[in-house]
Amino acid sequence: MSYQPSNSRAAYVVIDSAAIEHNLKRVTELVPSAKVMAVIKADGYGHGMEVAAKALANADEFAVSSLDDVARLRSQGFDKPITMLSATFDVDDLNIMSAQKVRPVIYDLAQLAIIAELSETAELDLWLKIDTGMGRLGLCIDDAHLMAARLLSQAGVNSVSAMTHLANADDPDHPNNQRQIKSFLKFAEPYNFSQLSIMNSAGTVAFRQQANSMVRPGLILYGVSPQLGGSAQSLDLRPAMTLKSKLISVKRLPVGSPIGYGSRYVLDADSRIGVISCGYADGYPRHAPSGTPVLVNGLYVPLIGRVSMDLITVDLGEVRAEVGDDVILWGADNPVEVIAEMSGTIAYELICGITPRVERLVI
Ligand SMILES: *Cc1c(COP(=O)(O)O)cnc(C)c1O
Numbered sequence: 001m002s003y004q005p006s007n008s009r010a011a012y013v014v015i016d017s018a019a020i021e022h023n024l025k026r027v028t029e030l031v032p033s034a035k036v037m038a039v040i041k042a043d044g045y046g047h048g049m050e051v052a053a054k055a056l057a058n059a060d061e062f063a064v065s066s067l068d069d070v071a072r073l074r075s076q077g078f079d080k081p082i083t084m085l086s087a088t089f090d091v092d093d094l095n096i097m098s099a100q101k102v103r104p105v106i107y108d109l110a111q112l113a114i115i116a117e118l119s120e121t122a123e124l125d126l127w128l129k130i131d132t133g134m135g136r137l138g139l140c141i142d143d144a145h146l147m148a149a150r151l152l153s154q155a156g157v158n159s160v161s162a163m164t165h166l167a168n169a170d171d172p173d174h175p176n177n178q179r180q181i182k183s184f185l186k187f188a189e190p191y192n193f194s195q196l197s198i199m200n201s202a203g204t205v206a207f208r209q210q211a212n213s214m215v216r217p218g219l220i221l222y223g224v225s226p227q228l229g230g231s232a233q234s235l236d237l238r239p240a241m242t243l244k245s246k247l248i249s250v251k252r253l254p255v256g257s258p259i260g261y262g263s264r265y266v267l268d269a270d271s272r273i274g275v276i277s278c279g280y281a282d283g284y285p286r287h288a289p290s291g292t293p294v295l296v297n298g299l300y301v302p303l304i305g306r307v308s309m310d311l312i313t314v315d316l317g318e319v320r321a322e323v324g325d326d327v328i329l330w331g332a333d334n335p336v337e338v339i340a341e342m343s344g345t346i347a348y349e350l351i352c353g354i355t356p357r358v359e360r361l362v363i
Contacts, residue, residue, distance in 0.1 A: 002326055003244075003361050005358075005359040006359065007357065007359065009277055009282075009357065009358075009359075010245045010246040010248060010276075010277035010278070011243070011244070011245040011277055011278040011282045011329075011358050012244055012245070012358060012359045012360070012361055013046075013241055013242065013243050013244070013354055013358055013359075013360050013361070014241070014242040014244060014331075014361045014362075014363060015047050015048060015051055015240055015241055015360055015361070015362045015363070016238065016239075016240045016241075016242070016363055017051060017054065017055040017240075017362060017363065018055075018238075018363075019223050019238035019239065019240040020047070020051075020052060020055035020056060020221055020222065020223070020240045021055045021056070021058075022237075022238050023220055023221045023222065023223050023237050023238060023240070024036065024038065024055070024056055024058055024059060024221055025058075026220070026235070026236055026237055027204060027215065027217050027220060027221065028058075030204060030205065030208050031199075031204055031208050031211040031215050033211075034199075034211040034212065034213060034214055034215045035060040035061075035195070035213060035214040035215075036059045036060050036061075036214070036215055036217065037059070037060065037061045037062070037063050037083055037197065037214055037215070037216045037217075038052070038056040038059035038061070038062055038063070038217065038218075038221055039062075039063040039085075039200075039216055039217065039218030039221070040052045040053055040056065040062050040063065040064060040069075040218075041063060041064050041065040041069070041085060041218070042065075042352045043352075044222075045218060045219065045221075045222050045348070045351050045352055046241065046283075046351040046352045046353065046354045047222055047240055047241055047351070047360075048360055048362065049064070049069060049072065049073070050072070050073075050076055050078075051360075051362050052221070052222075053073060053076075053078050056221065059080070060080070060081075060214070061080050061081040061082060061083060061103075062078070062080055062081075062082045062083070063082065063083040063084075063085050063216060063218075064082060064083075064084065064085070065084065065085045065086045065087055066084075066087055067084070067087065067089075067093060067096070067097075067102075069082075070082055070084070070097075070100060070102055074100055079101070080101075081101045081102070081103055081125065082100075082101065082102045082103065083102075083103045083104075083105065083127060084097065084102055084103065084104050084105060085105055086105065086107075086137060087104065087105075089104060089114070090114060091114050091115075091117040091118060094114065094115070094118055094122065094124065095118070095119050095122055097124065098118075098119075098122035098123055098124045098156070101125075103124070103125045103126055103127055103161075104124070104126050104127070105126070105127040105128075105129050105137075105163070106126055106127065106128050106129065106139075106147060106151065107129040107137045107138050107139060108139065109139065109143050109146070109147065112147065112150060115150070115151065115154055115157075116154070118154065118155065118156035118157070119156055120155045120156055121156070122156035122157075122158075123156070123158040124156060124157050124158055125158050125159045125161070125194070126151065126157060126159075126160060126161070127160075127161045127162065127163050127197075128144060128147055128148055128151060128160055128161070128162045128163070128193075129162075129163050129164065129165075130144045130162060130163070130164045130184055130187055131144075131164070132164045132179075132180040132181075132183040132184045132187070133167060133176055133179060133180045133183065134164070134165045134166070134167040134180070135167070136165070136167075137165075138164060138165065141183070141187055144187060145187070148160065148162075148191055152191065152192075159194040160191075160193055160194060161193050161194045161195035161196065161197065161214075162184075162187070162188050162191070162193045162195075162196055162197075163196070163197040163198065163216070164180060164184040164197075164198055165198075165200065166180050166181075166198065166199070166200065166202070166203050167180070169199070169200060169201075169202035169203040169206055169207070169226070170202040170226055170227055170228050171228055172202075172206035172207070172227070177203075177206075177207070180198075181198060181207070181210055184196075184198060195212070195213045195214045196212035196213050196214070197212055197213070197214040197215065197216055198210070198211075198212055199211055199212070199215045199216065199217075200215075200216055200217065200218065200219075200226070201217040201218055201219040201220040201221075201226035202219075202226035202227060203215070204217050204220065205220065205226060205227065205235060206227070219347070219348060220235070220237055221240075222239070222240045222241065222351060223237040223238045223239035223240045223241075224237070224239065224336060224337060224347045224348075224351065225237065225337055225347075229341075230337070231335060231337065232335065232337070238332070239330075239331055239332045239335070239336065241330070241331065241336070241351055241354075242328060242330070242331030242332065243278070243282075243283075243284070243328070243329040243330045243331065243336075243354070243358075244326060244327065244328055244329065244331070245276050245277050245278040245326075245327050245329060246276070246277060246323075246324055246325065246326060246327060247274045247275065247276055247296065247321055247322070247323055247324065247325045247327060248275055248276065248277045248323060249274070249275040249323060250272060250273070250274050250275075250316065250321060250322055250323055251272065251273060252270065252271070252272050252273075253267055253270070253271060253272075253273055254267070254270050255267055255268065255269050255270050258305075259273065259304050259305035259313050260304075260305025260306040260308065260313055261305070261306045261308060262306060264305065264306060265290050265304045265305040265306075267304075267315075271315050271316070271317060272315075272316040272317065272318070272319075272321075273304070273313055273314065273315060273316060274296065274301070274313070274314045274315075274316045274321055274327075275311055275312075275313055276294065276311065276312050276313070276314060276327050276329075277310065277311060278310075278311070278312055278327075278329055279307055279308050279309045279310040279311050279312060280307055280308070280309055281309045281310060281355060281357070282310075282354070282355055282357065282358050283350065283353040283354040283355050283358065284307055284312065284329060285307065285339065285340070285343035285345055285349075285350060285353075286306075286307045287307075287343045287344050287345070288303055288307050288312075288339065288342060288343045289303075289342060289343070290302060290303060290304045290305065291303065291342070292339060292342050292343065293334055293338065293339075294312070294314050294327055294328070294329060294334070295327060295328035295331075295333055295334045296314065296316065296319055296321050296325060296326075296327050297319065297320060297321055297325055297326070298333075299319050300334070301314045301315060301316055301317065301319055302314060302315050314327075330350070336350050336351060
């Protein structure tokens, strides 16, 4: 499919809603007895929060990380419970959350004072987040016991659930995974928490037998593998985002020609080079090295020279290609996992990093 963005640039992303829907189905096949909290923070990982929410209509709840996101979802009629993953809030925010079926995550003792002011008529369903070894957000075990006791007897609190987050789920054999899971289950054992949740995407894939009552996938819903060196295909996931553009110039250059800023790449033979309208200001990684694959008319050609703000250059060799031909920077046949790895980053950063000037075509 070819599409012309209205802003006279050639780069655009295609979002495949059916792929997101399919990926949710895959999650429910992996963990049939767990409820699914579909994570759509960061504008649905760059796919469009509303687009994702619509495609994820079969999820049990959503997770976002701001009240603005909640307002957007509620104003458009999405009425599932929403978990607020890492927001800051005061007591007014909590009362709003209670009224809007939003479930805040309690992660610091400093929040006790705010919760103590909660309206008695509130009916908050909240999460207690435990730090079992991630060393980021969450209460350490002793503080978590204190908080659990307070929350379970606090007026205005309807239910308390507990979650933790694995630091190494993308590396299933890492010994800290089972340590964290054990420590969380031991913590939770004496309480009557309404739900327990440990697994993000990588955990859902790697430790499905240990899934709790709720899983919290983000990445896999967008069809990207969460395992180190893994592929979406091997998990029967369908990538939902394709970053496309066009060749805007094709020309022959002789051996020895320097390509791009810094003249860091020099043609080692006469060749045809193609210039593509897409650069780091669109969200293509600036550190993508020469050799990063670009799909031109269904054939892989290497990126050459530095990525610049609006443009990249490829070595077309004898590939049949002319100005106006479509190129795929990443998508189903050119995995974003590979582009990320070669660029020294992770697929999460690439899909979330598409910039506002890039039009989104939802199919
Ligand atoms: C973002 C997030 C997730 C989802 O992580 P993925 O790796 O994208 O599946 C799950 N849990 C928490 C607490 C998160 O912040």
